[in-house]
Amino acid sequence: MCGRLQKVRERMLDAISYLLAKKGVSLAEEAKKKPSAFYSVIVRKDAGVWAEDADGNTIASGEAGVDDVAVIQSGINHIASLGGGILLLSANTFTFSDKVSINCDYISIIGAGRGKTVINGDPGTDKPYFELVNDTTTPRKFITIADFTIDGSDRPSTGTQFSAAIWDEGDGDISYLIIENMEIINSNPYAGCIQFENSSGSLNNVLIRNCYLETIHHSCYGLAFRKPTTYAFIINNKIIMDHSDSYNNLALYQDISHAFVAGNILISSGGHTPLAVSPGSYVNVIGNIVKASSDSGEGGIEVEWKSGHGTETSHHVNVIGNVVRNGNWGIYITRRDTSQPFPYRVNIIGNVVENCAVGVYADGGTDIIISHNNVVNNTTSMSLSGLSNAIIEGNLGYVNKNGGTATFSGDGTTTQFSIAHGLVPTPTKVQVTPLTADAAGDFYVTADATNIYINYLSPPASGVDNVQVWWEGEV
Structure with missing residues (x-):
């Protein structure tokens, strides 16, 4: 294989030499030519x-x-x-x-x-x-x-x-x-x-x-x-x-x-x-x-x-x-x-x-x-x-959605319980879901820039940690 490649190379050089010879140029003279500049x-x-x-x-x-x-x-x-x-x-x-x-x-x-x-x-x-x-x-x-x-x-x-x-x-x-x-x-x-x-x-x-x-x-x-x-x-x-x-x-x-x-x-x-x-x-x-x-x-x-x-x-x-x-x-x-x-x-x-x-x-x-x-x-x-x-x-420094569990102890007289929502402005959407029987009375929800308020029409019964809710707030 190497011999074949060598013969091909020799034939190519012979052909190039022949063409240059017709112009009166040798390979040595061609090699001395200044390379063309890359610019115009x-x-x-x-x-x-x-x-x-x-x-x-x-x-x-x-x-x-x-x-x-x-x-x-x-x-x-x-x-x-x-x-x-x-x-x-x-x-x-x-x-x-x-x-x-x-x-x-x-x-x-x-x-x-x-x-x-x-x-x-x-x-x-x-x-x-x-x-x-x-x-x-x-x-x-x-x-x-x-x-x-x-x-x-x-x-x-x-x-x-x-x-x-x-x-x-x-x-x-x-x-x-x-x-x-x-x-x-x-x-x-x-x-x-x-x-x-x-x-x-x-x-x-x-x-x-x-x-x-x-x-x-x-x-x-x-x-x-x-x-x-x-x-x-x-x-x-x-x-x-x-x-x-x-x-x-x-x-x-x-x-x-x-x-x-x-x-x-x-x-x-x-x-x-x-x-x-x-x-x-x-x-x-x-x-x-x-x-x-x-x-x-x-x-x-x-x-x-x-x-x-x-x-x-x-x-x-x-x-x-x-x-x-x-x-x-x-x-x-x-x-x-x-x-x-x-x-x-x-x-x-x-x-x-x-x-x-x-x-x-x-x-x-x-x-x-x-x-x-x-x-x-x-x-x-x-x-x-x-x-x-x-x-x-999901913006750090601007909490626009928050939620969790809130637990209170009823005393038979308190009708309003507050939850700090941690949202930047006043939430526009609020949901409160009772998790215990004493939290399930009739109530309505209000909110301001700081808290969500659960307002019961009748006070929950007395007890320890007996008023438990899940809450969600969103701006």
Whole structure:
């Protein structure tokens, strides 16, 4: 068998040698050839700035710090002419004086790593650093942005309209977008980190993961979906808002659907609720750590309806296994106006909420499950009203169902016996079942926020432990 394989190998080498010989190339010469680069274009910088293709040919060049944007844009345009490719930003600092337009498909713009490749400078008032260019006749697809830092310290201190560091406001469609391993810091007013802004068009199949986003001024978002989005994966990001009048760390607006939000750390200094599903459907919010907003009407994680954010209320939302702390409402369900129904089919399960004014808050909703949450160490553990077809059970710090055996000794004159029910509010359902003959007289039951009262029409007979009942109370 070994001899056969050796003969096959020799024949293959002979065939390759023959083909190369016809071209006048030997195997030894072929082996000396420089391996092709993995990128289509690389942008380099020292005293000057230039872009070269995979063969080392210069595509564009200019003065460092002056022509950085023009050279990078030339590299993107070259990739567009190829039908796609990889633009590599080398380990340098590139200073922007205008925005870069991502105007093609099948492109990856990648750096040498966060802190190694740095974008800074001032792209201009109300301009992003990178803009995803699209419209109704020019959709975009298969775009990756990864592995570099954008430092917005040099942007104007004021702005007039939203314009995040990575920005889309086109009315076209964007599909298969990846933004990963990015650092975007020091974003200024109206100039957040990543934002998709248009109620027209759509986003489809978006992955944002392993990014560090931090804003230091008011009126901006960390990561905002303000464009209809389907199939979004937001995983393992850290988003910090350092201003007390900031907007959401993570805004899931405009009828976002089929979104998976997991493993993120969201830190608020006030302002809007860090994680907002407003409105969204078929959304899983799982295993995030949230420092909540303490502002009135805000909190940590919200599931809501709000006009201007979409066309229908939130529904089919899971909020599971999150940690929320130090805010007004920890996790909450609400609507901001009456033009749509309250959210429905929302599950709030297995979360830890502490040091909030209210651990879990709801002022309406249908088909709601709130169970097995740890809501100890809040001013009010839960405030629930207006819920229909709801299951509220097993929450630590909020006892809404209790029961047991109560035993009393009759004295022939006492007609009222009290049982401390241990429930947070006054129970709405109470059942008392006599277990002994002396407890079986005619009675009626009342309750308040502390006790259940068994009121006998005639006093039970005297005896020791002769009045025994089973009781159940439920909120």
